[in-house]
Amino acid sequence: MRRKQPYTLVAVASFTGLGLLLATPLWAWDGLVEKQTFEMESFTTQGGETIPNVTIGWEAYGELNEARDNAILITHFFSGTSHAAGRYSADGEPTGYWDAIIGPGKPLDTDEYYIISSDTLVNLGANDPNVITTGPASINPDTGEPWGMDFPVVTIRDFVEVQRALLESQGIESLHAVMGASMGALQAIEWASAYPERVERLIPVIGGGVADPWLLATLSAWAAPIRLDAHWNEGDYYDGEPPTEGLKEALKLVTLNANHWQWANEAFNRDWADDARDPAQDINARYAIEQTLDDIAGARAKLSDANHLLYLVRANQTFMAGHGDSLEAGLAAIEAPTLMLYSENDLVFAPEGVRRTAELIESDGTEVTLETLEGNRGHLDGVVSIEQASDTLREFLQ
Amino acid sequence: MRRKQPYTLVAVASFTGLGLLLATPLWAWDGLVEKQTFEMESFTTQGGETIPNVTIGWEAYGELNEARDNAILITHFFSGTSHAAGRYSADGEPTGYWDAIIGPGKPLDTDEYYIISSDTLVNLGANDPNVITTGPASINPDTGEPWGMDFPVVTIRDFVEVQRALLESQGIESLHAVMGASMGALQAIEWASAYPERVERLIPVIGGGVADPWLLATLSAWAAPIRLDAHWNEGDYYDGEPPTEGLKEALKLVTLNANHWQWANEAFNRDWADDARDPAQDINARYAIEQTLDDIAGARAKLSDANHLLYLVRANQTFMAGHGDSLEAGLAAIEAPTLMLYSENDLVFAPEGVRRTAELIESDGTEVTLETLEGNRGHLDGVVSIEQASDTLREFLQ
Missing domain, CATH: 1.10.1740.110 (Rna Polymerase Sigma Factor; Chain: A)
Structure with a gap:
């Protein structure tokens, strides 16, 4: 199911180029976050539609090492953005949704890992100044007008392919881990299923291998x-x-x-x-x-x-690991040791589906750890109550 | 909180009058159901608004005994009607929502009990030929136009007061039991709280003593x-x-x-x-x-x-047993032995709230039995899976 993507990579940073990023400590994560821009002249969806001028935003915390093998990709949830951690201004408060676990000395240790996250295609926050995305609200260069409902349907796999291009633009061929909550879990699972050789650890939080009927x-x-x-x-x-x-x-x-x-x-x-x-x-x-x-x-x-x-909504609805062929095969394709965090009170992703996903990943011997998150938020405990999984995360990432 | 209701009773049956109902076996339940009409010249709500020409539909299964003490009132759910049991035509199938438990030899035994149910005010099925109700879609006699949003807000207690008038029009002063699911549970609880001397047994199904924030x-x-x-x-x-x-x-x-x-x-x-x-x-x-x-x-x-x-929606939102003063007092006012049936998977009435309701009813020594309903329907198991409670119901009603 892995098709070759005929995209062209154009690395564009909003402040500086990739060379500077790697050459100087300017970008070492010091608690200040700069939103970056990544552009592709053209991107072809899994559905075969071509979108010109795809632009997405991204952020990173920590420093990419010389071997470029210390990257952790964070994939965001439905109403989320690439802002997983940190502050945008020196006198501001950290406003990332996972500040509790990302930072110096934290489980996703920015002294050790290069943690990167990008805004998805069709990101909900199209009018958020801190979001950069391409979707129906973007101008279609062929017409000079917003795409509206003429924008092609995009899928979780398309989100992954844009992320892959972003990572490749930074010379990153392999991920120490990919971790995401909810829709982010779907992207993480798709990463590990589609590119088992590139994902060393998989951490789906409050999400499973398929959009079930519920x-x-x-x-x-x-x-x-x-x-x-x-x-x-x-x-x-x-x-x-x-x-x-x-x-x-x-x-x-x-x-x-x-x-x-x-x-x-x-x-x-x-x-x-x-x-x-x-x-x-x-x-x-x-x-x-x-x-x-x-x-x-x-x-x-x-x-x-x-x-x-x-x-x-549609990107999430279409999701099934293995890309429509077989959920069993799609999940069995995952080779990365997997840590699944979920809530028994989740009203969006049924816990039954999460447990079934774990079984299917494990079916060919892949190591899976399944751990519940406690709290009174149900699904949202995967975002707001993540700190309780700190020790588990720290250990799993080593 | 019990105010005197200045309504006038006008008994109107769609087929026959009250006298015939009591005098002949014509109305003994034989599996055929006739929708009846009950009218009040005027009804004043708990909120102090007067509604002229209140008309509601009702049905009964079984026969009222001479002592008029074998009545079981069934109060219906949000999208329900008075059609709890039976068939409307001799060659039709029974289409009542609780046919599983209402009928000859069934737990709500029509050979033994007179089972009566009425359409609420503002019944959802205003355009259903089998529903008779008064609400925003009814003509306001003062204007000759439909009430629309000028209709007064009505509450669960108002539903109860109309039912009380209906029952009194048949000479029924005391109920062998009152039983209802969901919004019907709220009415049943309100009955037992407001009129403890009139309710011998209380059976709230998938509902609790208050509309909680969820x-x-x-x-x-x-x-x-x-x-x-x-x-x-x-x-x-x-x-x-x-x-x-x-x-x-x-x-x-x-x-x-x-x-x-x-x-x-x-x-x-x-x-x-x-x-x-x-x-x-x-x-x-x-x-x-x-x-x-x-x-x-x-x-x-x-x-x-x-x-x-x-x-x-508003009638349900305003509900708190005890009429806004104190939930504890409202539930403690209940004297009737109580059987509460609920689902641990209920996503409408939180099971925690049902259990808390049971505790508060029980707090002054009133006997409460709390039993779960199993199934895969969550809240709706109180309607579609009620048969599993047959033995419990039969025993409780004796």
Whole structure:
């Protein structure tokens, strides 16, 4: 299933070239993160469509060694970005989603490893100044207009292929490890399945080897509010008002599904959103939890693009390790020792599917460690509660 | 908190009057069900709003005894109706949702009990010929137009008060038992809390004593697609095209949330909806599970009203036994021996909340039996897998 990718590599850094990166300590990770840009003149998807001018952002923490064999690739989740760790300004706080485990002396030790992460194609945060991506909101050079729904369907494997080009542009042929949460787990699994000779260790977090029917339906529910919003206009909204309300509702579902009732019932109560408006008296009044979820979604929607969400939904839906042929063969192809971290309360990736994935990877003798994450967040414990796996991660990476 | 209800009772049966019902065996349950109508000239809600001409439908199975003390009230779930059991025509199949436990010789034995169920106010199936209800889709006699969003907010307690009027119109002052699933459990709990002297046995199924924050948010998500649909038009759509697409999406979420990943992954696969349209090639193509959920929702939407769904959401959100004062007091007020049936895989009513409800009812010595329902449907096991509780139910009712 591994097709040759006819892409052309053009390494473009937003601040400096690759040579400088390797020659000087300027880029050694010191807690400051610079978003970089990687461009490809052309990228052909697994589906056979060619996308010109593919541009994605990336970040790295730590230093690539001379042998270029100390790289750990972090692949991001559905609503995530390449910002896995660190601060963007000297006086800012670290804002990476996995700061708890990435840094000097931490399990993903930046004194030892070169940790790199890139924004996926069709990244949700198309309007986030810290995200660089190519997708429906990008200009199609052939028309001079945004692609909209004419953008080709892209898959998890396409995300992997862009990452492979990025890594090759830095002379990285082999990964010390690939690790990702949720959609990031799918990319990590695809990496290890498609390129077993390039992946030394695999760490899928809160994700499994296939989008099961439950996930297909859940993702479908996330897409629905966008298509319902009249402003969506079949994806053609870049000249006018975008489908912000639909996007907000989609993001609220993402937040709700990625959490668990334990969290909702511990973090919230039955307070009204407005003390003066009793929901039992006013059909348009609301509860505080509704308002809070709305506010979170509203802030997120400003940085996001609705069509990108639809394409991310599809990328996740199409996922099956082994690329559509056989899940068993796709997972058996993995040779890397594997550490799977998951939550028994995951409402997105059914724990049953995670355990089955572990069995199938293990079926031909590949070593698999399966460990649960505790917490009250369900799926999201893979992101916000990762620190508890520190010792396991440290040991596994050695 | 029990206010006097200034309603007037007008007993109207669609086929015969109350006298005939009690005087002849014509109405003894013989497997044929006739939908009846109950009217109130006026009903004042707990919120203090008066609704003229309240009309609801009801059904009964079995015969009311002379002492009028063999009645079991069945209270229905969110998308349910009064049709708990039986067939509407001699050559038809039984289509009640609890046919498995209601009938001659069954745990809710129609040879022994008079089993009665009524459509709630704001019943979802406003366009279902077998549903009779009063809600936003009803004509407001003061304006001659449908109420729309001017309909008063109604609560679970209001549902109970209408049922109380219905029962009193038949001379029933005391219930052998009240039993309901999900939203029906809330009504049953409210009955036993508000009228401990009238309820001899309480059977809440897949429901607890309060709408917890998780449920508030889940219900909010169900309402959202309707408000997003431009045809909703702030609830004013009775002259034009209704918000069918929004209603469909709402109903899809209800179906998905009321089930469990075990069901989705056992009942479905990764088949495409259309063999000729590969979702990996066509962003508008879909998977079979999406199409099936869509078809189910589409059929249901035809019988349903979008504003009614919004009012049902609110009725459930406002629910707390004890009517807003104290959950502890509300549940301690229950005197009836209680049988609670629930699923540990319930994604709507958190099992933790069900167990907490049992503890609070039990706190002053009331006898509570807590039993789990097994199955792969999660919340819905309370409806579709109820038969496994047959022995428990039979014993509890004696």
